[in-house]
Amino acid sequence: xxxxxxxxxxxxxxxxxxxxxxxxxxxxxxxxxxxxxxxxxxxxxxxxxxxxxxxxxxxxxxxxxxxxxxxxxxxxxxxxxxxxxxxxxxxxxxxxxxxxxxxxxxxxxxxxxxxxxxxxxxxxxxxxxxxxxxxxxxxxxxxxxxxxxxxxxxxxxxxxxxxxxxxxxxxxxxxxxxxxxxxxxxxxxxxxxxxxxxxxxxxxxxxxxxxxxxxxxxxxxxxxxxxxxxxxxxxxxxxxxxxxxxxxxxxxxxxxxxxxxxxxxxxxxxxxxxxxxxxxxxxxxxxxxxxxxxxxxxxxxxxxxxxxxxxxxx
Amino acid sequence: xxxxxxxxxxxxxxxxxxxxxxxxxxxxxxxxxxxxxxxxxxxxxxxxxxxxxxxxxxxxxxxxxxxxxxxxxxxxxxxxxxxxxxxxxxxxxxxxxxxxxxxxxxxxxxxxxxxxxxxxxxxxxxxxxxxxxxxxxxxxxxxxxxxxxxxxxxxxxxxxxxxxxxxxxxxxxxxxxxxxxxxxxxxxxxxxxxxxxxxxxxxxxxxxxxxxxxxxxxxxxxxxxxxxxx
Ligand SMILES: Nc1ncnc2c1ncn2[C@@H]1O[C@H](COP(=O)(O)OP(=O)(O)OP(=O)(O)O)[C@@H](O)[C@H]1O
Ligand SMILES: [Mg+2]
Numbered sequence: 001x002x003x004x005x006x007x008x009x010x011x012x013x014x015x016x017x018x019x020x021x022x023x024x025x026x027x028x029x030x031x032x033x034x035x036x037x038x039x040x041x042x043x044x045x046x047x048x049x050x051x052x053x054x055x056x057x058x059x060x061x062x063x064x065x066x067x068x069x070x071x072x073x074x075x076x077x078x079x080x081x082x083x084x085x086x087x088x089x090x091x092x093x094x095x096x097x098x099x100x101x102x103x104x105x106x107x108x109x110x111x112x113x114x115x116x117x118x119x120x121x122x123x124x125x126x127x128x129x130x131x132x133x134x135x136x137x138x139x140x141x142x143x144x145x146x147x148x149x150x151x152x153x154x155x156x157x158x159x160x161x162x163x164x165x166x167x168x169x170x171x172x173x174x175x176x177x178x179x180x181x182x183x184x185x186x187x188x189x190x191x192x193x194x195x196x197x198x199x200x201x202x203x204x205x206x207x208x209x210x211x212x213x214x215x216x217x218x219x220x221x222x223x224x225x226x227x228x229x230x231x232x233x234x235x236x237x238x239x240x241x242x243x244x245x246x247x248x249x250x251x252x253x254x255x256x257x258x259x260x261x262x263x264x265x266x267x268x269x270x271x272x273x274x275x276x277x278x279x280x281x282x283x284x285x286x287x288x289x290x291x292x293x294x295x296x297x298x299x300x301x302x303x304x305x306x307x308x309x310x311x312x313x314x
Numbered sequence: 315x316x317x318x319x320x321x322x323x324x325x326x327x328x329x330x331x332x333x334x335x336x337x338x339x340x341x342x343x344x345x346x347x348x349x350x351x352x353x354x355x356x357x358x359x360x361x362x363x364x365x366x367x368x369x370x371x372x373x374x375x376x377x378x379x380x381x382x383x384x385x386x387x388x389x390x391x392x393x394x395x396x397x398x399x400x401x402x403x404x405x406x407x408x409x410x411x412x413x414x415x416x417x418x419x420x421x422x423x424x425x426x427x428x429x430x431x432x433x434x435x436x437x438x439x440x441x442x443x444x445x446x447x448x449x450x451x452x453x454x455x456x457x458x459x460x461x462x463x464x465x466x467x468x469x470x471x472x473x474x475x476x477x478x479x480x481x482x483x484x485x486x487x488x489x490x491x492x493x494x495x496x497x498x499x500x501x502x503x504x505x506x507x508x509x510x511x512x513x514x515x516x517x518x519x520x521x522x523x524x525x526x527x528x529x530x531x532x533x534x535x536x537x538x539x540x541x542x543x544x
Contacts, residue, residue: 013422219403222363223464224393225420227386313365 018232025236029244036244039205043245046198047292048252050191051280055257057183059278060176071150075136075157076165086134089162093138098153103137110135133164195295198245202238202299209237210307222313234304235297242296246289253280315341315472315503316362321371323357323527331357332527335371338534339505341471344498345534346514347507349524355507358524359474362505363397364388376471393421396465396473396502400480402457404449410436410460411445417468435467436460439493455486462490466497473497475506479513491517 029036077086083106093102105113110132138157140150150168158166210217220230257279280288318337324330332354339345347355360366361373364380373380375391383391404413414435418428436442439459449457458478465473475494479487491506491513498504498519508514514521520533 013424017419017422215403216405216407219405220416220420221389222365222392222397222403223417223420224389224391224395226389229420314360 021232022236022239025233026240028233029237029240036241039201039241040244040248042201043198043241043292043296044248044252046194046201047245047249047288048256050187050194051249051253051288052256053183053187053190055253055279057180057187061180062278071140072169073138073140073150073154073157074165074167074169075138075160075163076167077134077136077162078164079131079133081134081162083134085162086136089160090136093136093157098141098149099138100141101139103139105135105137107132107134198292198295199299199302202241202296203303205241206234206238206300206303207307210234210303210311214311217308217311218313221311227308230308231304234308235300238296238298238300238303239293240296241300242293243289245296246292249292250280250285250288315339315343315376316505317374318358318361319372319374321361321368321373323354323361323366324369330527332361332368332524335527335529337522337529337532339503340535341376341503342498342501343534344495344504344519345506346517346519346521347505347524348509348511348514348521349530350509352526353524354527355524356476357527359397359476359505359507362472363395363474364391389420393417393468394471396468396470398458398461398465398473398475398478400477402461404457404460404464406448406450409445410441410447410449410452413449413460414445414464414467416464421468431467432463435463438466438496439463455482455490458482458486458490459493462493466502469502471503473502473504475504475508477508478506479508479510484513487513488516495519 077089087104090102090104093099107130111130114132138153140153154166154168157163217230316337316339318335321332321335322330323332335358347358349355357366361368361380362375364383368381376394378391380391405416411432414432415428418431423431433442433445436445439462441456441459441463444452444456444460449460452460462478465475473494478494479490482490487510494504494506495517520535521531522529522534523531
C-alpha cells in the first residue's frame with residue numbers, strides 16, 4: 001500500500017515540522033503563564049542553588065590562593081641556643097633557595113610581642129627570667145605557593161638540631177583547602193540530587209500534559225501519527241521548560257551576586273585586598289543554559305516513554 | 315482489498331467477539347456490516363484498523379498480512395485508512411480547519427497542499443464556510459461531517475465507518491450515506507457498520523450480517539482471491 005504525500009524536499013519539510021512544533025509548544029506554555037512560570041521557577045531555584053554555591057566556592061578558592069604567599073614558618077629554637085649561633089643559622093637560611101627572608105626575634109622582643117598580644121603583661125612582669133626561646137620567622141619564596149612544598153620546607157627546617165619546633169603559622173590555609181575540597185565534592189552531590197529533582201519536576205509536568213491531551217494523542221494515533229510525531233511536542237515542551245528555568249536561574253544567580261558584591265568588596269578592603277566577586281562568565285552561562293535544556297529534554301523523554309504507550313485508541 | 319482468513323478474536327475477559335470469520339471485500343467495493351448489538355461489528359473494524367489484534371487467523375489488507383506488521387509500523391498502515399466513529403472524536407481546542415488538516419500534517423504535506431486538500435474535503439462534505447468555526451459550535455450532523463472530511467482528506471484507499479449515523483435524524487443519515495457512496499464512486503473501498511436496516515436497503519450496497527461473532531449472511535459478490543504477498 002503506497003499512498004505517500006508528494007514531498008519535493010523531505011528535509012525542509014522535516015525542519016519545517018520541527019520549527020512549527022517547537023513554536024506550537026511554546027505557544028501552549030505562553031497561554032498558561034502562571035503554571036509555566038511556577039514550574040520554571042522550581043527548576044530555576046533547583047539550578048540556582050548549586051550554581052550559587054559553586055560561584056561562592058570558586059571565589060573563596062581564588063581569594064585564598066593569594067594567602068598562601070603570606071605563609072610564615074616560625075622556628076622556635078632550643079632555649080639554650082645563644083644569639084650568635086642563632087644569627088649564624090639565620091644567615092645560612094637566608095641563602096636557602098626556597099626562602100625569601102628570615103626575621104630574627106630575640107628573647108626580649110619576643111617577650112614584648114607576647115605581652116602585647118596576650119594581655120598577660122602584668123603577670124609576666126613577675127617572671128625573674130625570660131622563658132621564651134629565640135624565634136626565627138621564615139618567609140618562604142612566593143613561588144613555593146603549593147601547600148605541599150611549604151610543608152616540605154617546614155619538615156626540613158624542623159630537622160635542624162638548633163630548632164626545637166618548626167611551625168607553619170597558617171595551618172588554617174591548609175585546613176581551608178581541605179574544607180574547600182569537601183565543599184566541592186558536596187556541591188557535586190547536591191547538584192546531582194537537584195538535577196534529579198529537576199528531572200522529576202519536568203517529568204511530572206509533562207505527564208500531566210500528556211493526560212490533558214489524551215484525546216488528541218488518541219486521535220493522532222488513529223489517523224496514523226508515528227510515535228516520533230506524537231512525542232515531539234512534549235519533548236519540545238520539556239526543552240522550553242529547561243530553557244526558561246535556565247534563564248531564570250541565571251537571573252536569580254546574577255541578582256544574588258549583585259546583592260553580595262558590595263559587602264564582600266568592603267570585607268575584602270578590610271583585608272587590604274581589592275578582591276572582587278567574579279560572577280557567571282559567558283562560558284558558565286552557556287553551560288548552565290545547555291544543562292538545564294538537556295535536563296528538560298531528558299525529563300520529558302522519561303515521561304513520554306512511560307506514558308504515551310498507555311494511551312491507545314480503543 | 316480486505317481479506318479475513320479464519321479470524322477469531324477473544325477479548326482478555328475470555329469473551330469470543332468474533333469466531334472463524336472469512337471475508338473478502340474487493341477493491342472499490344462498498345459494503346455494510348450489520349448485526350445486533352454485541353455481534354462484533356466494531357471489533358471487526360478495529361481488527362482492520364489494527365486497534366485490536368486477532369487471536370487467531372490472518373487479515374490481509376491490500377495484500378499485506380497485518381500479522382507481519384509490528385506495532386511501530388501500524389501508523390503507516392493507518393495512513394491508508396480513513397476511520398469514522400459514531401463519536402466523531404473531533405478536537406475542540408482547535409478550529410475545524412485544523413481538525414481536518416491533522417492527517418496531512420502528520421504525513422508531512424506542504425502548507426499549500428494542506429490548504430488545497432482541506433478546502434476540497436470540506437467542500438465535499440458541504441461545510442467549506444465553517445473552516446474557521448470551533449467544532450463545538452456546530453450541530454451533531456455538521457460535526458459528523460467534519461469527522462468524515464478528516465477521514466477522507468488524505469484520500470485513503472479504504473474508508474471504515476462505525477455507526478456514522480448513530481445519533482442523526484433519518485434525513486441527515488441518508489445524506490451522510492450518500493456522501494460515502496460518492497467517495498465509493500471515485501474508487502474508495504468503503505465498509506460501514508450500521509444497524510439501520512432501512513437505510514442500508516435504500517443504499518443498495520451489499521451487507522454482511524454478523525450474529526454472535528459469526529457471519530450469518532454474506533451478501534458480498536464473490537471475488538477471486540486478491541493476490542497475497544508475504
Ligand atoms: N475491549 C473489550 N474487552 C472485552 N470485551 C469486549 C471489548 N470490546 C468489545 N467486547 C465484547 O465483544 C463483543 C462484541 O463487541 P462489539 O463492540 O464488536 O459489538 P458491536 O457489534 O459493535 O455492538 P454495538 O452495535 O453495540 O456497537 C461484545 O460482547 C462486547 O462486550
Ligand atoms: Mg459497535
